[in-house]
Amino acid sequence: MSVSFVHSLGLNYIPSLLKEFQFSNPGHTLTLNESKAPLIVKDLLTNETDLGFATQYQSFSDLVYNPIFKEKIGLIASSQHRFSQMENIKLEDITKEKFIHFNADTELRNLIDSLFLKNNIHINVAYDGLEINSIIGLVTANMGIALVPESIIQNINLDFVYLVLQKS
Secondary structure, three states: OOEEEEEEOOHHHHHHHHHHHHOOOOOOOOEEEEEHHHHHHHHHOOOOOOOOEEEOOOOOOOOOOOOOOOOOOOEEEEOOOHHHHOOOOOOHHHHOOOOEEEEEOOOHHHHHHHHHHHOOOOEEEEEEOOOOHHHHHHHHHHEEEEEEEEEHHHOOOOOOOOOOOOOO
């Protein structure tokens, strides 16, 4: 069975789901594909993937949708950024900052752009066309701010071990 998912779900949701699946189904394997939502939809429609997890901005009548969760979008900024010292940040405050934005062909980008359009907000895009890991990296380096799914915010300070490979 092949499973496709958007990049942002690869930090926590898919790994925990995969771990649970492997525990409940020992010996079964899944083929994983990390992609953008429009490509996942295309692969579902052409039967190139069996199951897809993606942000839904647009629906297709040939697909069955089962919402797994609704997620809030939150602002991230470096601990060195002036926002880190503020209690209340308004959407209008974003207009004065360098903004780091998702790839134009992602559903998350469409959702964020529609929010800005609906609120007549014009942003100063410093870096454009990125995926979640690069966005987090640039924000951490205090190169700008970004709007990201709440689940990403919860996983920015991941518990990990850094290993240095030695030459043999």
